Amino acid sequence: MNWRFALTAVLLVAAIVSGWSAWRQRADDATAATAQARSDYVLHDFELTALGKDGTESFTLRAPLLEQHPQDRTIALDQPLFLLPDRDGRYWEARARTGVVSADHDEVRLRDDVRVTSPEGDPRPVTMNTEQLNLYPETDIASSDVLVTVEQPGSTIQGRGLEVDLSSKRYTFKSQVKQRYVPTRR
Template identity: 55%
Template structure:
């Protein structure tokens, strides 16, 4: 073999070793991160009854789809309907575009066209409408930081920020409050 053949063979081996070294040091595939975000289960067209720490009904949830995160055990829900009992066992109906439930059922976050209707036969019937509502079933409370409209039989209130006691049907608007009252409307 001539010196040119030996030189060609050495250069081919050097190129192969360099290529192998570069291939080994490339960045890992991002597909591994996508696999972690996958839910550990998904429910379709279901009804779920969640219990509080005393074993009493905290809320009932109906929705077309629910998925549970394997990382933090939270629930993500599409177009949920929550039925939340008041102190007499009658249920508030709360609907929205999306919902999120904490792993321990202590907090529900509702987003997009949220509407909460007081229980049927309530002495002071009311409907709350907002874009964001956080519900705390254990405490039977709800809160919002954005614009809320509360409609009753003879009045409509609007304000930014709200706290509600679902057990007593007491709603408090926090700022920029306006009220229209029509005592003849029933």
């Protein structure tokens, strides 16, 4: 057997193995790239003011990160702060660690360490704390199906499930309601 033939056969086998390996690596990279689709757009450290159908301010949003997902057209938010105007032009503040805006932009789902406070200078300030809250800016409604704590001067109310009309400050608990009344000093 000729040594040139043996060397050629070894080099041919090595070329086939390396080509096959490179082809498999490229297929794995393409699959990984498809699985992690890029966002339609990303905003960093922004402030956005959304208008309602009548042209008035529906809400203002501030956050360090916003990403729109191309698959379902939802918008993911990191540490959002929503400013929701009331009838008098003052702002309710709604904060959370994360948030998602629905594809048709009519619902905002706030999650993890949610805190809502009534407008500054309100004669009867209200603070709501929960882990989940859904906001409907067009109707000034907020709702939750989990445990919610509402604090006002002199009282604390806790219950599971809540619906709030932000414009009138009327809220309704659904179940497991507990109230603690602490009289204020005069």
